[in-house]
Every structure is written in C-alpha cells, then in structure tokens.
Amino acid sequence: MIEVQNIHKSFGDNHVLRGIDAKFEPGKISLIIGGSGSGKSTLLKCMVGLHAPEQGKVIYNGEDFTRMDFEARIPIRKEIGMLFQNSALFDSMTVEQNIIFPLEMFSEMSRSEKVDRANYCLERVNLAGRNKLYPAELSGGMKKRVGIARAISMSPKYLFVDEPNSGLDPETAILIDELISELTDEYQCTTVVVTHDMNSVMGIGDYILFLYKGQKWWEGSNKEIAHTDVEELNNFVFASPFMKAAKERF
Numbered sequence: 001m002i003e004v005q006n007i008h009k010s011f012g013d014n015h016v017l018r019g020i021d022a023k024f025e026p027g028k029i030s031l032i033i034g035g036s037g038s039g040k041s042t043l044l045k046c047m048v049g050l051h052a053p054e055q056g057k058v059i060y061n062g063e064d065f066t067r068m069d070f071e072a073r074i075p076i077r078k079e080i081g082m083l084f085q086n087s088a089l090f091d092s093m094t095v096e097q098n099i100i101f102p103l104e105m106f107s108e109m110s111r112s113e114k115v116d117r118a119n120y121c122l123e124r125v126n127l128a129g130r131n132k133l134y135p136a137e138l139s140g141g142m143k144k145r146v147g148i149a150r151a152i153s154m155s156p157k158y159l160f161v162d163e164p165n166s167g168l169d170p171e172t173a174i175l176i177d178e179l180i181s182e183l184t185d186e187y188q189c190t191t192v193v194v195t196h197d198m199n200s201v202m203g204i205g206d207y208i209l210f211l212y213k214g215q216k217w218w219e220g221s222n223k224e225i226a227h228t229d230v231e232e233l234n235n236f237v238f239a240s241p242f243m244k245a246a247k248e249r250f
Helices: 040-049 068-075 096-107 111-124 141-149 170-187 198-204 229-235 241-250
Strands: 002-011 014-024 029-033 055-060 080-085 157-161 190-194 207-212 215-220
Touching: 002 040, 014 055, 014 207, 014 215, 029 040, 029 170, 029 198, 040 157, 040 190, 080 141, 080 190, 096 141, 096 170, 111 141, 111 170, 141 157, 157 170, 170 190, 170 198, 207 229, 215 229
Parallel strands: 029 190, 029 207, 080 157, 157 190
Antiparallel strands: 002 014, 002 055, 207 215
C-alpha cells in the first residue's frame, strides 16, 4: 500500500498541491484525474521522489519515503516500475537494452538472465522478437509497450504510469489499458495511473482520485463516479455526449 498524507507542493508562488490525502491499495488500479494544472503529475512525482513536498508524507507499507535519504530509498526504488508520458526510451539503445537498463542498475543477474528477463517482458507486451529494433523504428503504441516492458523488468511491487494513452488511437489505448490491468493482477502491484482518458476511468478505475485546483475534490470507484453530484467532477468526466451516454449505462 502507498499512502500520501497532507502533501503540499509549490513552485515559487504557485501552490500546486494543497494538502492531498489518499491511499493506493495493492492489486488495484488507482487513477489520478483532473484538469490541466490540477496537480496530477506533480503528485505522482512526489510519490516516486522526483519532487520533494514542502509538507506531508509519502508512506510505502509503513515506511516514510519522504524522510529517507538517497541510500535508504534504494530498496523501495528497486520495487518501483514507471512508465513516463513520452515512454522516455533511450534513442541510442535497442529495445532489449532499454528493458535491461534497470536490471543493470539494480540487479545482480548474469547477462543471460537479463536477456531472458527482457525476452519474457517483451512476450508479456506482445512484442516478442523486437529486441534489436531502436525506438525510432517503433510506432507510438509499441513505444508505450516497450516502456511497460521496462517498467515490469524488476517485477515491481509499485507501478506508476503517466498518461499511458496520450497520442494513441482508441483501439491501441484500449489494448494498453487491458495490459495494465493484466499486469496489475499478475504482480498484485499497487498501480497508480495519471490519465485524461475517460475510457480508462470507466473501464479500469478501481479507485479514482479527482484533483481540482490542487485539492482532493472527490474519490471513489468508476461505478460511484457515475452517480456523483459533485459539479466539478461531472463537468470534467461527462463533458462529451459520448460520456454522458456512458453515464446512463451505469
């Protein structure tokens, strides 16, 4: 489990996060949603240690991550897999080398074990045999899947995903959602996804945290979201005619 308690984060005079509290449970997909500038990605970066909050705690299974120094954080970092919004693949590395990169940093596997693990991860994301391709040779959806393969290379206990469906066509976005769901179930990891994709919200949202102007405005499941009377949430989620129709089905 990951718990955030009273998280505040500012950049100069811009108070981006204003006292966020939330719990993210293992084996479930938690989605962080909200408009642009609401603090979604900032919260995610605070959770993984890329930003230091001015106030509050990020707790991994009872351990206060925010109070740890670099060395103390290493065991938890080994258990974290992360897919960045643009996939963040190394252009000069092959697909196989990109996937092996975390294993080179954090594992004591032999070379053959690392290659075997890369092959397994590529099979899990339906990209078997693409080891020697470079990122420039991949489509956007394939890059996302390679990014996911790299994120699961260390068999993560915690999986963080930032805008996995941005720039993808609807069919590919559904495949990415299904893959995230399958991997969450397989590893029973605590999965946290930042997204603007309302199809993801209605499809895989076990727990949804809605941020509005840097505050926690609502939390619940995708079944509960269809029956909320929170105006700001309704305006955000059900703005399109398609989503309004989807709400009626729930």
